[in-house]
Amino acid sequence: MALGKIEHLGIAVADLEASEILFQKLLGTAPYKRERVDSEGVETSFFLAGPNKIELLAATHPNSPIQHFLEKNGEGIHHVAFQVDNLQEEIQRLKNEGFIVLNDPPKPGADGKLIAFLHPKTSGRVLVELCQDLSQP
Numbered sequence: 001m002a003l004g005k006i007e008h009l010g011i012a013v014a015d016l017e018a019s020e021i022l023f024q025k026l027l028g029t030a031p032y033k034r035e036r037v038d039s040e041g042v043e044t045s046f047f048l049a050g051p052n053k054i055e056l057l058a059a060t061h062p063n064s065p066i067q068h069f070l071e072k073n074g075e076g077i078h079h080v081a082f083q084v085d086n087l088q089e090e091i092q093r094l095k096n097e098g099f100i101v102l103n104d105p106p107k108p109g110a111d112g113k114l115i116a117f118l119h120p121k122t123s124g125r126v127l128v129e130l131c132q133d134l135s136q137p
């Protein structure tokens with residue numbers, strides 16, 4: 001078992017409209033979808049740059065984890081998401097390796113994914129998201 005490719009980079013933003021304009025200029029392409037994830041308190045906007053996916057994340061309420069992140073760190077890279085084939089098996093493998101898994105069982109995320117986060121204090125201060133594509137068998 002191992003992690004797969006980087007599925008996307010998550011970027012925390014204060015103002016989704018303003019950041020969509022900025023990233024549209026930067027990447028030369030418009031966002032392909034917006035999705036609100038109420039369980040996470042976020043509104044997301046997705047871009048494709050070549051094979052790479054960028055997820056902008058804005059808080060939808062003051063207690064959103066994204067709002068806490070913005071207050072502490074300001075805007076910028078929030079998490080790195082890796083694709084996995086079998087999320088439950090990866091969660092078990094990483095727990096056995098001493099990582100703290102924040103979502104076990106995993107939960108539904110944006111863009112048709114089943115997701116789990118690792119606590120950054122056990123992963124080199126990088127918030128790591130694992131995601132399994134639910135549209136794949």
Ligand code: ZN
Pocket residue numbers: 008009010055079081129
């Ligand atoms: Zn993500």
